[in-house]
Amino acid sequence: MFTGLSAFPLTPLDEQTEQGIDEAAYAHLVRRCAAAGADSITALGSTGSYAYLTRTERARVAQLAVQHANGVPVIVGIGALRTQHVLQLAEDAQSAGASGVLLAPVSYQPLTPDDVLGLFQDVTAQLSVPLAVYDNPGTTRFTFTDDLYRAVAALPGVASIKIPGIAQDPADAAARVAQLRALLPAHVSVGISGDSQAARGLLAGCQAWYSVIGGTLPEVAVELTAAALGGDTERTEQLSARLRPLWDLFSRHGSYRTTAAVAEHLGLARRSCLPLPVRGLDDDARAQVARVVDALGL
Incomplete structure (x- = not known):
């Protein structure tokens, strides 16, 4: 479960009509991920x-998933x-399954x-299912040290x-993953995030890709993951290079807003599917996203 591709779907909202979660759209995204x-x-x-x-909304999303x-x-x-x-x-x-x-x-x-560390101690003491540590300093503004990785992984x-993230140089990336593997228990997998770095991370030895785009475009993410974990370096790099225009949009506009615009362009979510006050991309940026999606045949 904590290896291979983990697809992260959007939770489309319908705040324009105050209906909350767009359950039909969300269920469709989840089914696409499973089918791919x-x-x-x-x-x-x-x-x-x-x-x-809200807690109620989150419980419902878990049930739907x-x-x-x-x-x-x-x-x-x-x-x-x-x-x-x-x-x-x-x-x-856990109640949702x-x-x-x-x-x-x-x-x-x-x-x-x-x-x-206290947070993870308190939570793991009461869990009956396994836990993945979500190190995302871009949103949490907290950066894990290797010592903290080691302490949390021992729980x-x-x-x-x-x-x-991972180093640009393949040798440096492989060395970093090897360093992490040496300090973590063998049963704790290392997963890469940051979609533009997925190919590099998987080829460097990461065992999982926690993927933004995998939740909306699961087929391309599955293909890239399979090539990388199968050791096909050339094919992996080709697939990631093909998606470079999409990675550039992520860099320019952020993966969150860009992915929402991709889903909306493909009819997988209604326009303005993000939670207010997040308003998504403006019309010019949406047009950029549409051109990239269409040109790549996504």
Whole structure:
């Protein structure tokens, strides 16, 4: 479950009519991921807008994900500001039938390493499913040290660590992954995020890709993952290079807004599917996204 492709679908909203979650659109995205061959589906990651949703909405999304995943393992994001709320969300995820959970150290006040270790200690002590550590300093503003990786990975139930990036040089990237593998228990996988770096990370030895675009364009993500984990370096690099215009849009506009625009252009979500106050891309940027999607035949 914590190897291969983990697809992170959007949670499309319909705030224009105040209907909340667009359940039909969400269910369709989950079914696409399952049909394409994703190894797992991660509901309520950053791409899934978890931080903007109520507990009730998040519980419903977890239920929908499990219901429509057709047996594919579902991992549910449980990050929240307070440990009490994280534990409630973990209970909801497990009640929905999640196979695992994903936890980021969400904060308003800056967190210390002791705060974060305490959070993971408190949560893992009450879990009955495995946990993936969500290291995403771009949104949490917290950066894990290797010492903290080691301490958290030693906790019961921790099964994977999602790292936020990898060196450009292949040799340096491989050395970094080898360094992480040496300090982590053998059962804890290392997963790459940052879609533009996925090929490099997988070829460097990462065992999983926690993928933004995998939740909306699962076929291309599955193909890239299979090539990389199969050791086909040339094919992996070709597939990633083909998607370079998309990675450039991620760099320019952010993966969250760009992926929403891709889904809206393809008719997978209604326009303005992101939670307010996030308004998505303007018309010019949307036109850029549409041109790239059409040119790549996505």
